[in-house]
Amino acid sequence: MTAEILAVGTELLMGQIANTNAQYISGKLAELGINVYFHTVVGDNAARLEETLKRALNRSDIVITTGGLGPTKDDLTKETISKTMNRNLVLHEDILEDIKDFFAKKHRAMTEINIKQAYLPENSIVIPNPNGTAPGCIIEDGEKAVIMLPGPPKEMQPMFEETVFNYLKQKTGVILVSKMLKIFGIGESDIETRLMDLIDSQSNPTIAPYASQGEVTVRVTARCINNDEASEMLSPVVDEIKRRLGAAVYSEDGQTLEKVVFGLLKENGLVLATAESCTGGTLAGRITDIPGSSEVFERAYVTYSNRAKVEDLGVSPDTLDKYGAVSRETALEMVNGLKQKTGASVGVAITGIAGPGGGTEEKPVGLVFVAAYVKDKVICKKLELAGNRERIRNDACLHALDMIRRLILGIEQQ
Amino acid sequence: MTAEILAVGTELLMGQIANTNAQYISGKLAELGINVYFHTVVGDNAARLEETLKRALNRSDIVITTGGLGPTKDDLTKETISKTMNRNLVLHEDILEDIKDFFAKKHRAMTEINIKQAYLPENSIVIPNPNGTAPGCIIEDGEKAVIMLPGPPKEMQPMFEETVFNYLKQKTGVILVSKMLKIFGIGESDIETRLMDLIDSQSNPTIAPYASQGEVTVRVTARCINNDEASEMLSPVVDEIKRRLGAAVYSEDGQTLEKVVFGLLKENGLVLATAESCTGGTLAGRITDIPGSSEVFERAYVTYSNRAKVEDLGVSPDTLDKYGAVSRETALEMVNGLKQKTGASVGVAITGIAGPGGGTEEKPVGLVFVAAYVKDKVICKKLELAGNRERIRNDACLHALDMIRRLILGIEQQ
Numbered sequence: 074m075t076a077e078i079l080a081v082g083t084e085l086l087m088g089q090i091a092n093t094n095a096q097y098i099s100g101k102l103a104e105l106g107i108n109v110y111f112h113t114v115v116g117d118n119a120a121r122l123e124e125t126l127k128r129a130l131n132r133s134d135i136v137i138t139t140g141g142l143g144p145t146k147d148d149l150t151k152e153t154i155s156k157t158m159n160r161n162l163v164l165h166e167d168i169l170e171d172i173k174d175f176f177a178k179k180h181r182a183m184t185e186i187n188i189k190q191a192y193l194p195e196n197s198i199v200i201p202n203p204n205g206t207a208p209g210c211i212i213e214d215g216e217k218a219v220i221m222l223p224g225p226p227k228e229m230q231p232m233f234e235e236t237v238f239n240y241l242k243q244k245t246g247v248i249l250v251s252k253m254l255k256i257f258g259i260g261e262s263d264i265e266t267r268l269m270d271l272i273d274s275q276s277n278p279t280i281a282p283y284a285s286q287g288e289v290t291v292r293v294t295a296r297c298i299n300n301d302e303a304s305e306m307l308s309p310v311v312d313e314i315k316r317r318l319g320a321a322v323y324s325e326d327g328q329t330l331e332k333v334v335f336g337l338l339k340e341n342g343l344v345l346a347t348a349e350s351c352t353g354g355t356l357a358g359r360i361t362d363i364p365g366s367s368e369v370f371e372r373a374y375v376t377y378s379n380r381a382k383v384e385d386l387g388v389s390p391d392t393l394d395k396y397g398a399v400s401r402e403t404a405l406e407m408v409n410g411l412k413q414k415t416g417a418s419v420g421v422a423i424t425g426i427a428g429p430g431g432g433t434e435e436k437p438v439g440l441v442f443v444a445a446y447v448k449d450k451v452i453c454k455k456l457e458l459a460g461n462r463e464r465i466r467n468d469a470c471l472h473a474l475d476m477i478r479r480l481i482l483g484i485e486q487q
Numbered sequence: 488m489t490a491e492i493l494a495v496g497t498e499l500l501m502g503q504i505a506n507t508n509a510q511y512i513s514g515k516l517a518e519l520g521i522n523v524y525f526h527t528v529v530g531d532n533a534a535r536l537e538e539t540l541k542r543a544l545n546r547s548d549i550v551i552t553t554g555g556l557g558p559t560k561d562d563l564t565k566e567t568i569s570k571t572m573n574r575n576l577v578l579h580e581d582i583l584e585d586i587k588d589f590f591a592k593k594h595r596a597m598t599e600i601n602i603k604q605a606y607l608p609e610n611s612i613v614i615p616n617p618n619g620t621a622p623g624c625i626i627e628d629g630e631k632a633v634i635m636l637p638g639p640p641k642e643m644q645p646m647f648e649e650t651v652f653n654y655l656k657q658k659t660g661v662i663l664v665s666k667m668l669k670i671f672g673i674g675e676s677d678i679e680t681r682l683m684d685l686i687d688s689q690s691n692p693t694i695a696p697y698a699s700q701g702e703v704t705v706r707v708t709a710r711c712i713n714n715d716e717a718s719e720m721l722s723p724v725v726d727e728i729k730r731r732l733g734a735a736v737y738s739e740d741g742q743t744l745e746k747v748v749f750g751l752l753k754e755n756g757l758v759l760a761t762a763e764s765c766t767g768g769t770l771a772g773r774i775t776d777i778p779g780s781s782e783v784f785e786r787a788y789v790t791y792s793n794r795a796k797v798e799d800l801g802v803s804p805d806t807l808d809k810y811g812a813v814s815r816e817t818a819l820e821m822v823n824g825l826k827q828k829t830g831a832s833v834g835v836a837i838t839g840i841a842g843p844g845g846g847t848e849e850k851p852v853g854l855v856f857v858a859a860y861v862k863d864k865v866i867c868k869k870l871e872l873a874g875n876r877e878r879i880r881n882d883a884c885l886h887a888l889d890m891i892r893r894l895i896l897g898i899e900q901q
Contacts, residue, residue: 086523088514089697093505095528100502109500110535112528114509121524262558262598272560281561283498285639292503347789353775354768357789361767364843364876372795375761375771375787377780381829385786385799415795429778439592459592460618462778464641 074245075108076135079125081150082224083116085140094139094222094229101238106247106296107135117147123157126219134217135241140224142207144186151194151210154219158212160194165208168199172206200236204228211240218244247296250303252311253327254291256318257475258487261289267317271310278310287468290327320484323475330474331359337481338369338419343447345477346417347373348386348407350398351425351441356470371417376407386410386422397436399424401453404442408453412446419481421445421473427462441469447480454486488659489522491547493539495555495564496638497530508553508636508643515647519655520663520710521549531561537571540633548631549655554638556621558600565608565624568633572626574608579622582613586620614650618642625654632658661710664717666725667741668705670732671889672901675703681731685724692724701882704741734898737889744888745773751895752783752833757861759891760831761787762800762821764812765839765855770884785831790821800824800836811850813838815867818856822867826860833895835859835887841876855883861894868900 078095085092095112102109110133115121122141129136141150155162169191176183193199193210200209200220205228212219220237222229256264261284265272268291272280278295291314295306315322323333338345347356357373360366374385379398382388387410388403396402407422425441432438439460444453456472458465479486492509499506509526516523527543529535536555543550555564569576583605590597607613607624614623614634619642626633634651636643656662670678675698679686682705686694692709705728709720729736737747752759761770771787774780788799793812796802801824802817810816821836839855846852853874858867870886872879893900 357768
C-alpha cells in the first residue's frame with residue numbers, strides 16, 4: 074500500500090515553519106508498513122492543490138492532507154478536494170454544536186465564519202478534533218482514500234493517533250519494524266564498503282546508512298506481520314552488522330551517544346564531572362539536556378581562561394608556559410585536577426582550538442586533546458578535527474563521550 | 488521568478504528527519520523575492536526523481552534540490568539530474584584533491600566510492616562545500632537552472648549563503664533588503680497588536696513578525712534596486728517600530744542575544760563568568776560558540792550538585808537547607824561567590840527546575856532564579872517559565888542574557 078502526504082499552506086512555502094507534520098505522519102506510516110514515495114507542499118491556492126491532488130490520487134492509494142481546514146477564506150482544502158472528488162459539502166449539526174461548545178469553554182464568541190467548519194463532504198468518515206474547531210474527514214473512493222487533517226500539530230497528532238492510525242492499520246494488516254544502529258568513529262563511506270554485500274543482497278530487511286553531525290546511522294527495517302516475526306528477521310542482520318563494525322556500534326535503537334553514556338553511568342553507579350575549554354560547556358549542556366541527569370552528573374568547570382585552569386583545576390602555570398593550554402600535558406593536568414577536586418568516579422577534560430582564529434602551523438585549528446578517566450584508569454587522546462567551529466566542538470564532544478563509553482565498558486579505545 | 492524545492496532522501500519519507508532544508512531555503516528565497524509554489528520530497532529512487540524534476544523544470548524557473556550527493560549507491564541525485572538534462576559527468580581534479588585533503592585532515596582513509604563526489608555535470612557552476620566532501624553545482628539550461636545542494640544542513644546552509652544566494656540575487660536584478668528586529672520580552676501576539684496598523688498599511692516595505700524559541704523577530708523588507716534606496720525606505724519604519732517596542736528590541740540585524748551581549752562586553756572591556764545549575768553549561772556553550780569569545784569569557788561553573796555549589800561558589804549549606812537550591816537566596820549566593828572567586832566584571836548565576844521531574848506544588852517545574860551583576864550592581868529575578876525541559880533551559884538563558892544586556896546598557900530591567 075502506498076500513501077503520499079500533501080501539506081497545504083503558504084506559510085510553509087515562505088519558510089515560516091517546517092513541515093514537521095509530514096515527518097510525524099511518515100513515521101507513523103512507516104510503522105504501519107505503508108510506503109510513502111512523495112511529500113508535496115502547495116500554498117493556499119485551489120488550482121495548484123487540485124492539480125497536485127489529482128496526481129497524488131493517480132499514483133498512490135492513500136493521500137493524507139494537512140492544513141487549510143481553518144475558518145478563513147484562505148482555507149480551501151476541504152472545498153477544493155470535495156469539488157475534485159465530486160462530493161457536496163453537508164452540514165453536520167453535531168459538529169456545529171461541538172464548535173459552539175469549544176468557543177463557550179474558552180469564553181470566546183463564535184464568529185459566523187466558523188460555521189463553515191461544520192460542513193463536511195457527503196459520505197465521509199468524520200475524524201473528531203478534541204483540541205480545535207476543525208474536524209478532519211476521510212473520503213473513500215473505491216480502493217483509494219483521501220484523509221484530511223488540520224495543520225496545527227497539536228490538533229493533527231491526536232486525531233492521527235486516535236482515529237487515522239486504526240483506520241489505516243485495518244486497511245494494511247502489515248507492519249514495518251526498524252532497528253537504528255548508531256555508529257561513531259567509522260565514516261559513512263567506510264561503513265558502506267564494509268556492508269556493501271549485505272546492502273546489495275537484502276530486500277527484506279532493508280539496510281540503509283546515513284550520516285549526520287559526525288555520526289552514522291544504519292537503519293535495518295523488516296516488513297512483517299507482527300513483532301515476533303520482526304525480531305526473527307532483524308536479529309541475524311543486526312548481529313552481522315555489529316560483527317563487522319565492532320564496538321563502534323554504540324546503540325541499536327537510535328539513542329544519542331550522550332544518552333548511551335548516561336545509561337552506562339546510571340547502571341554502574343558512576344558520576345561524571347567535566348572540565349571543558351574549547352567546548353565551552355557544550356558537553357555538560359548535552360548531558361544535562363537529559364531529564365534525570367542530576368543522578369549521574371556532578372559538575373563542570375568551563376575553564377576558558379588559563380587563570381581558571383590554574384585556579385579551578387590546579388594546572389601548573391609552568392605546564393601552560395612550557396606546553397601551552399592546548400597540549401597533552403595540560404589536558405592530563407586538567408583531568409587529574411578535576412578528579413582530585415570533585416572525587417567524581419568519571420571525568421573528562423577537553424582542550425583544543427575550535428577556530429576560526431587561534432591556530433598556528435604547529436597547533437592548527439582542529440587540534441584537540443581529550444583526557445578521560447574512569448576510576449583509576451586515565452587516558453589521553455590527540456584529535457585532529459576538521460570543519461568549522463561548531464563541527465569541531467561537536468566532534469570533540471562526541472570523541473569525549475565515546476572515550477568514556479569505551480572506558481566504562483572496558484573495551485579498546487579507537 | 489519562481490522556484491521550487493525538491494528534497495531527495497528516503498529518510499525524509501520514513502519520517503526520520505523533517506525537511507528543515509526546505510524551510511531554510513524558502514526563507515532565503517522569500518528574501519530574494521522569488522516565489523515558491525511547491526516543495527516536493529522524493530526518495531532515493533531515480534525514476535521518481537526524474538519524473539518530479541521534469542515536472543518542476545516545466546513549471547518553475549529554478550529548481551533547488553537537496554540531498555543525494557553522498558558517496559554511496561543510494562545517492563543518485565547528481566547522476567539522475569545529469570542524465571535527465573543530457574549532461575555528462577566529468578572529473579574535477581581540484582575537487583578530488585579537496586576530498587583527499589578532507590580525509591587526510593581527519594586521518595581517515597578515503598575510500599574508492601568517494602571519488603564519485605569529484606564528478607560534476609559538464610558546464611556546471613561548482614558550489615564549494617567547506618564542511619564536507621560533496622560539492623554542489625548549478626546547471627543552467629536557457630533561462631532555467633537546477634541547483635544541487637547536499638542534504639546535511641551544516642553543509643548546505645553555508646553553501647547557500649556563500650554561493651547560491653549571490654547567484655540568485657544577480658539573476659533577479661531586484662534586491663530585497665531586510666532589517667531583522669530581534670525582540671525579547673514581548674510576546675508575538677502583543678507585538679502584532681502594537682504594530683497592527685503598520686502591518687496592515689504597508690506593502691513595501693513589508694513587516695512580518697514571527698516567533699521562535701522564546702524570541703520574536705520582526706522582519707522589515709524593502710524591495711528595491713540598491714542599498715541606498717533600501718535605507719531610505721527602511722529607516723522610518725524601523726524607527727517607528729523601535730519607538731513602539733522600546734528597549735525590548737535588542738538587535739536590528741538579526742543578531743542573537745548572545746552576540747549582542749558579546750559585543751557589549753567587548754566594547755566595554757568587560758569579562759563574563761557564569762554559574763549554572765539547571766541550564767547545565769548551555770549558557771556558557773552559547774557564548775563560547777562565538778568565535779573570539781575568549782576575549783570576553785573567563786569561565787563557568789556548572790554546579791549541578793549541591794556539593795559543587797558549596798565547594799565552588801561558597802554557597803552556605805544553611806542557605807541550601809533553609810531555602811533550597813532553587814531560591815533567590817541561593818542564586819544570590821551563587822553569583823556573589825562567582826564574583827569573589829573570579830573577579831570577573833560581569834557575572835550571572837542560574838538555578839531552577841527544568842523538569843520534567845523535580846517539581847513540587849511550592850516550587851513547580853519552570854521556577855528559575857537568575858542573579859546577575861555588572862561591577863557593583865547586583866540584581867535577582869524570579870522567573871516562572873512554561874514549556875518542556877529544552878524550552879525552559881533556553882528561556883532561562885535568554886533571560887540571563889537580557890538581564891546582562893540591560894545592566895551593561897544601564898536601562899531598566901523588564
